[in-house]
Structures are given as structure tokens and as C-alpha cells.
Amino acid sequence: MEKVHDLAEEIRKTGFQCLMCGGCCARGEDDGMLVLVSAPEIRAIMDHTGLAWDEIAEPYPEWIPAEGGGEFTLAWCLRRTEKACIFLDEQKRCTIYPARPLICRTYPFALEEGSLSVYACPGTGHTPSCSEAETLAEECIRRDSAETKDAERTREIFMTMELGPNEHAVVDSEGVKRIWVK
Numbered sequence: 353m354e355k356v357h358d359l360a361e362e363i364r365k366t367g368f369q370c371l372m373c374g375g376c377c378a379r380g381e382d383d384g385m386l387v388l389v390s391a392p393e394i395r396a397i398m399d400h401t402g403l404a405w406d407e408i409a410e411p412y413p414e415w416i417p418a419e420g421g422g423e424f425t426l427a428w429c430l431r432r433t434e435k436a437c438i439f440l441d442e443q444k445r446c447t448i449y450p451a452r453p454l455i456c457r458t459y460p461f462a463l464e465e466g467s468l469s470v471y472a473c474p475g476t477g478h479t480p481s482c483s484e485a486e487t488l489a490e491e492c493i494r495r496d497s498a499e500t501k502d503a504e505r506t507r508e509i510f511m512t513m514e515l516g517p518n519e520h521a522v523v524d525s526e527g528v529k530r531i532w533v534k
């Protein structure tokens with residue numbers, strides 16, 4: 353509890369209010385907007401929207417050569433249009449707000465090796481209410497714990513992976529998912 357309080361205090365001092373600009377959900381000039389999403393989060397979005405896995409997520413576009421041939425990647429990210437995340441509407445609102453991934457809930461904050469990191473965002477510097485800062489702190493801690501567990505499980509699965517030549521797969525916390533790549 354103390355950890356939440358201390359983190360909330362740090363967030364409050366940094367300052368943050370979402371300005372609803374949609375900037376963190378849009379693709380920049382360098383095409384850098386990749387929203388990582390875990391397997392349980394994809395399943396939560398499937399339940400919320402009725403969409404299929406492939407309609408929600410695409411493989412993280414960093415393919416690594418496997419020992420026996422083939423290639424793999426170690427994450428999923430939310431699908432994007434040419435301009436933004438597919439779940440951002442014309443009014444710059446998130447259409448899956450209750451089921452949005454933890455990375456979206458905590459942006460621009462993240463816990464990295466126990467310390468608070470703050471990413472570029474026009475909303476920083478604005479004073480949040482105490483309850484907003486507490487909620488952000490709780491979500492940062494929840495995200496850190498979920499990401500650690502997910503990474504451990506993914507690593508275990510990766511250690512047993514065997515890919516044939518020309519096979520492509522995404523390794524996640526549920527298993528090795530072979531996919532077809534153009």
C-alpha cells in the first residue's frame with residue numbers, strides 16, 4: 353500500500369491529465385505507434401467486442417531468425433490503420449475503453465526496474481487529482497506484475513519451441529502460434 357502511495361505522490365509531482373488529444377493512439381511520422389498487447393488482454397478485447405484474435409492483434413514486426421530456420425517474434429500489438437490504432441474513433445475516443453490494455457491505462461507512465469519512467473506526452477505537467485494519481489499508480493503496479501508474469505511464461509514456452517524451416521510463429525504466454533506470412 354505504501355508503494356502505491358509513494359508512486360502516486362511521484363506521479364502527482366510529475367503532473368498529468370489526459371488532454372484527450374489521441375496522440376498516444378495515433379501513428380507518428382516515424383510510424384512508431386506500436387501498442388503491445390498480451391494474450392490475456394487480447395482475449396478480454398475479444399470478449400468485449402466480439403472480434404476475432406486476428407482482427408484485434410498483429411505480430412510485433414520484429415522477426416528473429418530461429419535456429420532450425422523459420423522466424424519468430426515475441427509479442428503482439430494492436431492492429432492499426434494508416435493513421436492510428438483501429439480502436440480510436442473520429443472523435444479521438446477509445447472505443448474499447450473498459451477493455452483497453454494496461455499499457456494504454458498507464459501511459460505516459462511505466463514502472464521500469466522499480467522506477468517510474470515518464471514518456472513524452474502533452475498531458476504531463478498538469479495537476480492530477482489525488483484519486484487519479486492513485487489509480488495511475490495502482491495500474492502501473494498491476495501492469496508491471498502482469499508483464500513480469502507474462503514474460504516468464506513466454507520465456508518458458510520459448511525454451512521448448514521448435515520451428516521448421518520457413519515457419520513463422522508468435523511466441524506468447526499461451527504457446528507457439530504458427531502463422532502464415534506473405
Ligand code: SF4
Nearest residue numbers: 377437439440446456
Ligand atoms: S486501445 Fe484505445 S487507448 Fe489504446 S491505443 Fe487503441 S484507441 Fe488508444
